[in-house]
Amino acid sequence: MYPLTNFTGQSTDSLSQSRYVMYNPSTPSQTRLTVITTGESVKIREKISTNTVNVHGVIGTLDKKTIEGVALLTTISELSSLLTRIINKYPELGHPTLNVVYNPDTSEPAFIEIIFPDGDWEKWRRVVKEVKGELRKAGLEDLAAKVAITCLRGLRE
C-alpha cells in the first residue's frame, strides 16, 4: 500500500485532493497534451516513475500510441491520480492494465478502460458506483464519463 500524498507531503483522502498527486511544480499548467513526441512520452514515464511506484507499473509501461490516446481524452496527471486512488482503495482487485478504445468510424479515442484481473460481479458494480461517485463529487464528471472500469473475474464468472 502506498499512501496518497500531495507534493507538500500531506495525506490526501479524496479525489478532489488526490488529483494533485501528480502535479509537478515545474509545469504548473495542466494543459491537455494533444501531440506527444517520443521524447515527451519518455519524459511522462520518467515523471510518473519518480512520483508513484504503483502507477508507474501501469502507465509507465504504455507505448507511445496509448499515451497519445490517453492524453487526447484526459490529462495524464488526472488519470495517474485516479489509478493511484483505485489501486490503494481496492488492492483486492489486483494490478490493473490500461487500454484505449477507439471509435472505428472516426479513429478517435472513445474512452479509457482500466482492467482489473479480480473483483466479482457485485464488487465490480459497487466499485464503479463508488469511484465514479467520488469523481463526480470532486468535479471530475468529464473523467468519469471517459473511463471504464472492468473486472475480468466479474465478466467471466
Place this chain on the structure above:
Amino acid sequence: MSSGSKRITQMDPSRFILCLKEFTESKHYDLDEVLIRRIISSLYFSLFNFWANKKYFLENRRSRGPNQDCFSFIEFVKDMIAEDLDAEIKFLHTYRIASDHYALNPTVVKHEGRAEDVFGRREDVEINKRSLKKAINSAEAILNVLLKEK
C-alpha cells in the same frame, strides 16, 4: 406528440424485456443454448435501437448512412459508460458478440478492430443460465437509465 417522440415510444423495449424476463423466470432460466444466445442478442439490440432513436430524435445526433441513422456500437457503449453502467454494458456487449459470432462455448472473444484498439482485448466467455440472468439484470439497469434520459 411529434413524429420523433412517437418513434421513440415505438422503440421502447420495456414490454419486450419484461416478456423475456417473465418467460425465462417461468422456466427457471433452464433454457437451451440456442434460446439463451438469441435472448442475449435481442436484449442488446432492443436497447441499442432504443438508444439510437433517442440520440437521433432528441439530441439530433447524426451518424453514418444515407439518413445518417447508422450508429456504431462504441458510441452506445461510451454513452452507457458515462452513465456509470460500465459493468452492465461491458457484460452485455461482450456476451452479445459471443452469442452472435462465436461457435464454441465456452470461448474467447476478441473484439473487432486493431489489436491495440479493442474494448478489453480478449475475454473468456461462457454462455449459460448464469450469464442469461446477468444479461437480463444488465438490460434492466440500462433500460432504466435510458427511460430516465430526457
